[in-house]
Each structure stands twice: as C-alpha cells, then as structure tokens.
Amino acid sequence: MNWTLRWLPRLRWKLGRWDSFAVLWLLFAAVVAVFVFDDFGETFDEDKHVTYGDMILAWFMTFFEDDRALSYSRDYLYGGAFDLAGAIIRKLLPLGTNDAQHLLGAIVGWLGLLGTWRLGRRIGGPAVGCVALLLISVTPAFVGHAFNNPKDAPFAVGYVWALYGIVGLIRAAPNVTRRHWIAAGLFVGLSASVRVAGLLSFCYLGLAVAFVFHYGHRVRRFGDPRSLLQLAGRATGAFGLAWIAMIAAWPWAQLAPLRRPVFALSYMSKFALAPRKFPFEGVEMYGFEIPWDYIPRMLAFKLPELVLVGLGLSLLVAPLLLLRERDVRRTASWALLVLAVLIPPAYAILKGSTLYGGIRHFLFLMPPLAVFAAGGLVAVTRLLLARSRVAGLVVCAAIGLAWSFGLATIVRLHPIQYIYYNQLTGGIAGAEDNFELDYYGGGYRPAMRQFLAELWEREPETYLSKKVRYAGCGGGGELPAHFVKDDKKPDFHIGSTRGGCRDKYSTRPIFTELVRDGVSIVIVRDLRKKPKNAKPKKAK
Template sequence: MISRISASPAAAEWPALLVGRAWRSAVLGRVASIGLFAVIAAWIVLSFRDYGISNDEPVQHTYGQLLLAWYASGFTDDRAFHYINLYLYGGLFDLIAAGLEPYVPLPLYEWRHLLSAGFGFVGLIGVWRLAKLLSGEKAGILAVLMLAFTGMYGGAMFTHTKDVPFAAAMAWSLYFITACVVQLPVAPSWRAALGLGVSIGCALGLRVGGVFGVFYLVLTIAAATLVFRDIRLPLRVLPRLIAAAAVSFAITALAWPWSMLPPTNLFAAMGAFNNFTFDLSTLFNGKLVPIGQVPPTYMSEYLLIKLPEITLLGLFAALAMAGVSGVRLVLAHRTTQATQLHPRRLIGYLPLLLAVFVPIVFTLTDDPPLYNGIRHFLFVLPPVTVLAALGLQAAWRHLWRRSHVLGLGFATAALAIVTFNATTFLRLHPYEYVAYNQLVGGTAGAWGRFEGDYWSTSLREAALALRHSLEQEGHPPGRRYKVAVCAEDVQASTYLGPDFDMVDDWDAADFLMTARNTGCDDAPGLAYATVSRMGVPLATTLDMRLRHAPLETPLPAGKDTPGFDLNAPAVSLKDGGPQVAKAKP
C-alpha cells in the first residue's frame, strides 16, 4: 500500500494541501498578524473624525481638567472629588486626554476619539496575545478579526471613552493573569508579575470593576493549589504578587486619587455602583423599564443579541468541542487509555472561563441597576471573543482531521459569516455600535425594542446636514437660526457653525434636532432631514419655522368651505424632507 506522503497528490487534493500548509506556516501567520493590525491602524487614522460627540464627554473632560487642577494646586483644589458622581470613576483616560490636549493639533473631541481608539487598539493587541498564548497565532488572528468587526468594540472604541479603555485594560490583565498561571507551580516571572500590576492598576484607574481581575487571579491560584496538590504554592508566588499589588496601587492612586484618600473609598465606590439608581428608563424588549427594575437577565440577553453571528458560531463550536473532549476522556478512561491533560494547560484556560462567566453570573444573582445594553459590561467582549475564536479553531481542526471537505466547508461558512458581519459593520459606519444580530432580525428588527443610539452621536451628521442644506438655500446675510437639541447642546453646536444659536425652549426654535432614541423620538414637527443607516432612522431634524410664521391665507374651516375636497389624500409629515445618507464637513 502506497502512503499518501509518498504518492503524488491528485489534483483534487491540492486545495486541501495548500490550506493545510498555509495554516501551519509560522511566517504566513506572523505576516497576517502584522497586516491585520496595519489595516486596523489605518482604519482608525482615516475614520476617527467621522464619530460624533457622546453625551458624557463634556463632563468627562471637565473631570480630567479638575484632576489636573488638583495636582497643579499642590493637592489643595479638590473639586474633582465632589464633581457630580464622576469621583466614583478612575480618571486615567480623562487625565491623559486633558493633559495632552494643549499639545495635540486636533479639535478636542476628535482628539478624545483618537485617543479612545488608541486604547481600543492596544486592547486588540492584548486579545491577540491572550489567544496566541492559549492556542497559537492563528487563534490570535481570528480573535482580533472577530472583535474588530464587533460593533460594540470595533465601532464603540471611538466614542465609549470610559468603557473601551477599561475593556482594553481588562484584556491585558487577563493576559498577564494567564501568563502567570501557566508558569505554575513555579513562581511567575517578574516580567509577568509587573505586567499584571500595570494592567490591573490601569483597570482600577478607570473603574472599580478592575477588582474582577483580582478575583480571577485569586480563584485561579486557589484552583492551581488544588490541582498541583501544592499547599506552598501561594507562598511561592506571594512575593511576585506583592510587587504587582504595589505597582497596581501606585497607578490607581495616580489616576484616581479619591480612591486612596482613604483607601476604603474603593469599597465605597463598589457599594455605590452596586446600588446606585436615578430617574432613567432603559428600553428592553419593547418596554421602557426603570433602571432599578431591569430583570436579572438584562445584561446576558443584551450580550446574546449584540454579539456578531460569527462569535455566536464560535461559542457554539466551543461548547460542542468541550462536549466531544468530555466524551473522549470518559471513553479513554473506560478503556484504560486515558491521557492526562497537563495541569498547566488545564489551569491556563481557567482565567478565560472566569472572565466570561463571572460577570454574567454576577448580574444574574446580584441584579444591579443597568442601562445602555452591555455598555457597562463591555469588558466581557474580549474574553468572549477569544473563547469563540478557540472554538472555531478547535472545530475546524476536528473536522479537518475527519475530512478535508468538511474542514473546507466549515471554513467557507465561517468566512461567509465574517463577510456578512463586516458588511453590516461598514454599512452602519460610524454608528457600528447600534448593531444587533439576526436573533432579533438585525438592527432593523431590534429598533424600537432595544437600545439604539443612546450616545446620540448621530447628531453630528444631522448638524452638518442642516448646516449644508441651509447654505444651499442661500439664507439672508446676518440671519441666525435658533436650534434646540434633545441631547447636549455641544453635540450639535460643535458642527453647526457661527450662524446658529442654541436654545432650550423647543417652541422658540427654528429647528429641533433629535436622536431617535428613548425620550427624543416623539417630538412634533415637520421632518427636514433624517440620518439613517440600513433603513433605520437614527436622528431627525425637525423644521419648526412654520410655527412662527403667520398664515397669508387662512386654512379651510371645514367640509362646507368652497374648495374643500373630502376625498383628498391625507398629508403625512412623517416622511417629509430630504433623507440624508451621509454628510461630510
């Protein structure tokens, strides 16, 4: 019998051979990684100006300036410690944004969006490192590609200036936790320990939720002590952990001084976020629900419908492969052919699993007040995506070993789904974060049932459209228009130009700009322009000028008035005005 190795491959086998060799090539893998990050970096540089200002950015930037003032005053100007409720957050991002603002030749909010995207980019590198550590470079490429096309990360990283930097820091802390535990039972390297301290310090310097990373670490070391049956293991790693803790507290104190004055403020912040509530409702399955009354499944359900289809496929594949591996272990044990899984490999996956399931279990059991979908738990996306990438890779390898045809079919299906997700991502630009998957009929199916453009970032495009349309109308010299906004004035005024005055009284306004989100989607008026993507209206500009102009000819009084036609069609103002697909400054 002639072996397949010595025989000349048939023409039908060449595609499979080429795919197999390409997959195993370390050089091609590294080239693909570098190319992927180069494309993402180019996308950031080319598109960061497209994103509008989010609701929270003005106060966040003020918080950063107040933190700078505290340092500049010799620690006497403590306004930052009483500013709204932002003292309950770390100021790492806002400190950097405010501190470098005078030296960056960009408008303030464009600079903040570029900086936020930079944090997101660093987070993608952390995801690549984590997946590569667990399952090789190809897994890292898959994870980065999938997360980059996840609207709640790849699109949100420009505008979610609290959430994405925190998610990036948590991704790196998860990587360094894993890098430490895979070295057990020997003490982790100083490099890994110090990296752990820096990453957890940065996470705490952004949000108190960084304690999740500490929890993952403690649980994993406890599990490793049992798996290795080494009661001295915690003592062996203790010096490294003390050094990591010192670095972490130093960074936290620098970025979030309130938390260390005194250190018990950390616990006060935890309690505040676990019990805070205010007068706000969130849209959940077609109902407006007060944030203190959302069901325990709020976050997990939003996570399920916000994840791209390729990620859902990867999670299903991971579950299926876990089942296959379990069956194999049982059968091998019964036939006395069991092969022991190396403890380091077993423990190495534990931090990833904890990072996926602990936050979900926390929301299910503790039922904290939540709103804006998964925004506050966006840090779950990187580990979920890594787990999905590992599932896709394991399923492909399993099918490839059984049949090259099955393997190629699975890869083709996955590529088709990625292409669909990428197309949706690009069509929604720059509102990628409003994307939903097909479990609820996509973004169009979710509209009016779940949260949409809750940051009202579409007002940038609406403001530019209004400005350009009025310029084309040729308004009289010196004519100033009054504009009201169902959001923060700065979200529109930044882009309107000098011929507009912002007013609070909607009835006195010439134009009313509204984001089609909770509380802003029922305003009366004649539609002047609508910002939409994929058939979904995101923002509308209403023309209120007719309300202030006297009528030259009285309206017909009724059916007895000459000229009144009972059969005339009704006039709808809902779809009036130009439909604006995209406006550029």
C-alpha cells in the same frame, strides 16, 4: 520598496502565517483609525469626563492644592486614568477637545484589539489569537464604543489586558518570572483605574496565585521555605503594584487608599442613576425594572451571529478538548476565562444592578467572548479538516463569508456601530421601537454634518443668516456659532431615537435624516413650514 519586499516575507517566516496576518490586520486597523477617529461624535458621558480629566491634571500640577477632582459630580468615584490621559493628550496635540478624546479612544481601542489577539494567542495559540482579533474587529458594539465611550471601552481594554497578565502567570507556572508578576499587577491595576469594577480582577489574580502555588507544589518547585517566601513576596508585590496603579490617577482614593476603593465598589453596585425609561423587547421600563436575564439576552442580541456560532461550537467541543488536554495550565487558563465571563453578570443579576444603554456596561465581556468564539471556530475547523478536507474548506469559506458580512456591517453603520442588533431581533429595523438604538448620542455628529451640507446646498442664505434657531435633544456642539438653541421659536428640530426625541413634531416635514439599515436614527425637521393639517389661527 526593496526593503519592504525583503522585510515582509521575513516577518511572515519569523512569525508564522497567523501571526503575520494578525500583525498586518493590526497595522491596517491603526491606519483606518487615524482616518476615521474624527467621524465619531461626542457622547453624553464625554463632557463630564473631559472636565474630570482636566481636574485630575490640575490636582497634580498644583501639587494637590486644586482639589475639585475630589468632589466632582459622581465622577470622583471613578478612577481617572483614561480621563487624565485625555487631559494630557489635549495639552500635547493641537486638536479640538472631542477629536483629541476620540484619538485617544482610537489608541485605546486599538490596544483592545492587540490585547484580544495576545490573550487568544496565549490561551489557544496563534490561530485562536488571530481569529479572536478578527472577530472583535467586526463586533459592532466594541468598535462603536471604542472611540467615544470614556468609561466602558477603556475598561473593556483594561480587562482584557488584565486577563492576559493573569493568564501569563498561569501559563508560566511554576517559574513565574519577575516580568510576569509586574505585567499582571500593572494590567490588573490599570483595569481598575478606569472603573472600580476592575477590583474583580484582583480576585482572578488571587486565583492565579493560588494556582501557581498549587502547581509549583505538585512539581515540587516549592519544596523549600525560601521558594515559598519568594512566591509570597512577589505575589504581594503584584497586588501592591496593582493597587498603586489603580489609585495613581484617582485623587479621591489617594486620600484613603485602602478604604475608599472598596467603598466605591459597594456604592457603585447599588448605583441607580437612570431616571429615564427605555424600550426593552418592546416594553418601556426603567433601568432598575429590567428582567433578571437582561444581560444574557442583550449579549445574544448585540453580538454578531458569527461570534454566537463560535460560542455555541466552543460549548460543544470544550468537554472533548479539555478531556484530551494534558497541560493543566492550559485548562486552568480556559477556566479562568470562563470565570471572568460568568462572574460579573452573575454578580449583577444577584445584586439586581441597574442597567441601561444596551450592553455597554458589560462591554468588557466582548473580548474574552471573542476568544471563546475563536476557540470554538478553530477547534471545529481543525477537527473537520482532519477528517474531510472538503468539509473543512467549506466551513472555512462559510466563516470567511460571515466575517466579511460583519465587516460590511461595521462599514455600513459607521460611525454609530453601537446601534447594531443581530438577526435574532431582525437587525436594526427589527430593534426599532423595541430596543434602545442611539442611546449614547453618537449619531448627532454625522447627522449635523449632513444637515449643514444640505442646508448650505439648498439654502445658503439661511445658512449665512444672522441666526439659525434650533431645538431638540442634542447636536448643538456640532453646529456653527450662529446656530442658537431656542426652544420657543425654533426653525429646526433635531432629535435622535433616544427618549423618542426624533418623533417630536412628527407632522412637520423632514429636512434631513441620518438613516442606517433603513431606520431613521436622527431626524432634523423643518419647523418653518406649517404642517398641512395645521388648524388655522382663530380670528380675534
């Protein structure tokens, strides 16, 4: 106790107020994650990634003899760093498959929070870093995906660390140390080792190298050929390290390390596997029919209001601040972040990419957007505080209040935060029937826990009967072994909002339902009782 009391003020004194708060928040987030990771349900993508992870592990354990990972489903086109880590953690921890995966998701998601803080801090200072951390922590799409999305969430985390590494090169110019080069190369490679779209980070790395050269030339750092050669050598090393990190857990790419990642990128940009319709602004459409402005509109609907306000403020004050900025490295860092946020959606719009599942394919934009928003909020608050302390404090209080509403939303929607829509759509209630809600199946686990508890309380004899038959669109994995799927004579029907499954058998009584913000996300209907208006059977 004494030790703690002595240690905490030291931490605060050493780190400063913003950093201390950020560190304490990260500690708090880690503790919460350990308590809630098993609340999150299996999503539709996870099963294949678990299998792919096992196959990658087998590829290494059998010294490349077990080659199932080379052709497994469509997953062989993805780098498998996260999936391999999942396979290893499942071997190390005596947890169930899903729980082990979600614990890994929690760790990676926490690294995402850490990365957002570090990126914000590196670009805008301690205040921006801390505020960015707080904003990403209350961004429901990011939090909701972090635990059980095996592709988009790890990629978002990889992307923010790649940006952190690259910005590190810019900020350290012209004296970039070996550690900076290694960090940048490693992070860029790791981001691409989950989704090949991370190859974009290689372009940012190239831009950073060009900047380091340009800046070094300006301050006469590269006056002699030796320093130039050293720069070229280290930059090449960083690219090489990134490439190795990218393919280290990607068996298919290892067989043609230069050609195949590029092929995968070109193939993935034409990728159109979404043969299901979903509602977007009230209109049912396929993923390849979406309007060109799907991404900006979805971002506007899925980001919390406070982040949107922050982004608006950063657009307002950016010209003013950039004009005042004397350190070209800081300007270049912000410029890189702008590119990192604008280029991917612009590319998707130009290519007419197929999109579905809300904004999850562009989840990786959320951490840098949180940094932008934090930049705007901090700058405006400081400007106000410098002119009128009262006005500044009022704005601070308003920001704090809006943030606490965001935190309340995260708690309220747990563990399916990704269904969140902001007030531009009228919240989740306004988005019902107009947008996708539980597109990823994460609602089934909490719904099945609720269903089992209620069934046990109301009808223990049914719970303990020899077989309980159910039909529906998911949730089976969360039920006991004697709950069997039977589409012909089901006792219960389980359905979520995806594909209108929850509305099947709508005349039958509801046994239980998972409700968030007044909207039924998953409904379990009792099919044992006939509907009131059912037609009587015709006599033979």
